[in-house]
Amino acid sequence: METVTSSCVVEWAKDFLEQAGLELTSDEQKEQKKFASLVQTPEYKMFLTTMLDESSQIRDNAQLNKRVRQIIRKYGIPDFFSKSDRFLIRLYMAGGYLFPSIAMPIFKYKLRKETDKIIIAEERPLLTQHLAGRWKNNIGQNVNLLGEVVLGDGEARHRYEHYLEALEMPDINYISIKLSGIYAQIKSLAYEQNKRELVGMLSNIYRKAMQNPYTNQSEKQEYKFVNLDMEEYKDMELTYDVFIETLSKEEFKNYTAGIVIQTYLPDAESNFRRLVEFAKKRVANGGCPLKVRLVKGCNLQMESIVSSLKGWSCPVLPTKVEVDANYMHILDLALRPENAKVLNVGVASHNFFTIGYATLLCEQNGITDSVTFEMLEGMANHLPRVMRKLKKNIIMYTPVVKAQHFLNAVSYLVRRLDENTGKENFLTHSFNLKLDGREWEFLKNQFLDAYGLKDAVNTKPYRTQDRRKTSPITKVA
Numbered sequence: 001m002e003t004v005t006s007s008c009v010v011e012w013a014k015d016f017l018e019q020a021g022l023e024l025t026s027d028e029q030k031e032q033k034k035f036a037s038l039v040q041t042p043e044y045k046m047f048l049t050t051m052l053d054e055s056s057q058i059r060d061n062a063q064l065n066k067r068v069r070q071i072i073r074k075y076g077i078p079d080f081f082s083k084s085d086r087f088l089i090r091l092y093m094a095g096g097y098l099f100p101s102i103a104m105p106i107f108k109y110k111l112r113k114e115t116d117k118i119i120i121a122e123e124r125p126l127l128t129q130h131l132a133g134r135w136k137n138n139i140g141q142n143v144n145l146l147g148e149v150v151l152g153d154g155e156a157r158h159r160y161e162h163y164l165e166a167l168e169m170p171d172i173n174y175i176s177i178k179l180s181g182i183y184a185q186i187k188s189l190a191y192e193q194n195k196r197e198l199v200g201m202l203s204n205i206y207r208k209a210m211q212n213p214y215t216n217q218s219e220k221q222e223y224k225f226v227n228l229d230m231e232e233y234k235d236m237e238l239t240y241d242v243f244i245e246t247l248s249k250e251e252f253k254n255y256t257a258g259i260v261i262q263t264y265l266p267d268a269e270s271n272f273r274r275l276v277e278f279a280k281k282r283v284a285n286g287g288c289p290l291k292v293r294l295v296k297g298c299n300l301q302m303e304s305i306v307s308s309l310k311g312w313s314c315p316v317l318p319t320k321v322e323v324d325a326n327y328m329h330i331l332d333l334a335l336r337p338e339n340a341k342v343l344n345v346g347v348a349s350h351n352f353f354t355i356g357y358a359t360l361l362c363e364q365n366g367i368t369d370s371v372t373f374e375m376l377e378g379m380a381n382h383l384p385r386v387m388r389k390l391k392k393n394i395i396m397y398t399p400v401v402k403a404q405h406f407l408n409a410v411s412y413l414v415r416r417l418d419e420n421t422g423k424e425n426f427l428t429h430s431f432n433l434k435l436d437g438r439e440w441e442f443l444k445n446q447f448l449d450a451y452g453l454k455d456a457v458n459t460k461p462y463r464t465q466d467r468r469k470t471s472p473i474t475k476v477a
């Protein structure tokens, strides 16, 4: 099979950049400036992270007031706030802090406003309006009720029921769920029990999705879609097992659901092969295709920290170039017509070169309907519009939260901030990107290096310990 050449991808990315520039509205430009300010001034990122975290955790206004003043003194007043907001903060520092019961609610409101393009309000009618707007523009919405890694069964139950309720809403037709958000007892020593209970819960969620069909853009009745997000490496095996076991049940033979592959893991290829083999058998037995969303992976910091604390090998590929190379390597496999037919593909990336490679590969292989392009709400909202003009199927990942549960949004926001400011990440270099400028050259060379490596990237997992094969330590020295 012919390959897509790197020079074609670079040309595609150049055209895309030009079209993206024409599509950017003045509001979106302001949003981009805000991110650019965070990239250029690391203290502002610290400011925002600390403020978001503490303002959602400290309930007492007097205590929060004290912390807010300390944080402003430490990091200064970031220039991503509007002129009027900066004036208000100065006023607060000059004397407004003497009235915490007035100042703190205003402060929290303003902070929430700063993030309202990234985290959508779950309250009606705000959510209704947002979803209706996207529907009108033929842009799919994957609603993600924020919250992950629950600490107790009560909270887990609440989140689980929340997913079931969301599937009853007429305007929500696609949701993403996280196993760690609906089940608080994931323990490797109770693997079989965890799997059994999670298969039961996921079965109920799929059933609910089937009982509440919706009318799609082509006026056809369709089951609602449920995607299983991928999180930490430690839960990867369990997540695939639960997915496959649930969908092996006869009652879900005609139900299409989705899962994720993270290409920052060398395990991506074996994960892909496992899913595609399962999907092939299922379709051969008269069942429906499944779907995989390809992502690079968002828990880089977490995986590195946990590995170093435990003295384990980090499961993630060591460089960004290798991660990009692995993404293209998996695209080469996933976008083969015989594979995409049974395991549809979601290309989830904001990187023009990654999107360009996938687009050209689809064109070359004659793949249209079985691929969607997926992006995160609020990161670069003009890009989905450009993709729609190119007649691509678009799905926006839409995190939603109610004001009183904003704490649930903090870890999501911090991951997005990391992504927007990571030294080698596309978005970090994308604000004010000019053709043939320094940033463009950096991104282009990063792509060319990854392209050169895509057929030789490591696909063997780094964590290989099998405790069944090692004898336990019996004596302590």
Ligand SMILES: Cc1cc2nc3c(=O)[nH]c(=O)nc-3n(C[C@H](O)[C@H](O)[C@H](O)COP(=O)(O)OP(=O)(O)OC[C@H]3O[C@@H](n4cnc5c(N)ncnc54)[C@H](O)[C@@H]3O)c2cc1C
Binding pocket: 228, 229, 230, 231, 260, 262, 264, 295, 296, 297, 298, 299, 300, 316, 317, 318, 319, 320, 323, 348, 349, 350, 351, 354, 374, 375, 376, 396, 397, 419, 422, 424, 425, 426, 427
């Ligand atoms: C619709 C959608 C859904 C998503 N769902 C999930 C999900 O379920 N699970 C999940 O984990 N992520 C998910 N993500 C996030 C995704 O994994 C990426 O982090 C994000 O999209 C950035 O990738 P990119 O191609 O847009 O940008 P790029 O800038 O090209 O890639 C950034 C990524 O490269 C990798 N990277 C950067 N620096 C290094 C380094 N030094 N060493 C090794 N790797 C490095 C990291 O994975 C980083 O996130 C989702 C993203 C989207 C758009």
